[in-house]
Amino acid sequence: MTDPRATFRSISGTASRRAVLAAGGAALTALTLGLSACAQEDALAKQAKAGDNKNYVAGDGSVTEFTAADRKAAVAINGTLFNGTQVAPADFQGKVTVLNFWFAACAPCRVEAPILEDLHQEFKGQGVQFLGVNLRDEKATAEAFDKTFNLTYPSFDDKNGGVLLAVSGLVPPGAVPTTLVLDKQGRVASRVLGEIQRGTLKALITAAVAE
Numbered sequence: 001m002t003d004p005r006a007t008f009r010s011i012s013g014t015a016s017r018r019a020v021l022a023a024g025g026a027a028l029t030a031l032t033l034g035l036s037a038c039a040q041e042d043a044l045a046k047q048a049k050a051g052d053n054k055n056y057v058a059g060d061g062s063v064t065e066f067t068a069a070d071r072k073a074a075v076a077i078n079g080t081l082f083n084g085t086q087v088a089p090a091d092f093q094g095k096v097t098v099l100n101f102w103f104a105a106c107a108p109c110r111v112e113a114p115i116l117e118d119l120h121q122e123f124k125g126q127g128v129q130f131l132g133v134n135l136r137d138e139k140a141t142a143e144a145f146d147k148t149f150n151l152t153y154p155s156f157d158d159k160n161g162g163v164l165l166a167v168s169g170l171v172p173p174g175a176v177p178t179t180l181v182l183d184k185q186g187r188v189a190s191r192v193l194g195e196i197q198r199g200t201l202k203a204l205i206t207a208a209v210a211e
Helices: 004-034 036-047 107-126 141-146 162-166 198-210
Strands: 062-065 096-102 127-136 155-157 178-182 188-193
Touching: 062 198, 096 107, 096 198, 107 127, 107 198, 141 155, 178 198, 188 198
Parallel strands: 096 127, 127 155
Antiparallel strands: 062 188, 096 178, 178 188
């Protein structure tokens, strides 16, 4: 004969599990609204484990904006561009900076390259600097990419991950492309995970310039 207490425990356990799952679902919904970088990293990690052999994790195009009060300290980026120029944290002060993380074999990076160059031309007269951050390529490959898409702004040679480490927590490792807009104090004002849309990035840059 079935022990009624066991039945009760089973029902109670099921209810508890349902409550936990429901709470977890609500939390996940909130996080996917861009309120937490951790949620973005979790979603990207799932893509990385999908086994589709594309060798990169494409973000979903989600946009996160940080109010001035919520921004962390200025990024401390020290690195070398492919043209040999040394870049230090002081180079990000007093101007808006667009940082785009990419590498040549990344399909979304190829799609957005002309858009980035177009916006670079549009905003360079307003004190906005564009810098690519190449995570994988040798110099010859990066230069061939620039020539193919007529890119005139420079890129970091970041195979050692120094620039990526400087923005740890904001750019998930392996998530390309990712684009950051830094304010005039060198703080991250906004982020796009995945392929950019011209109108969206233009609005984010315009907002940073106006501050």
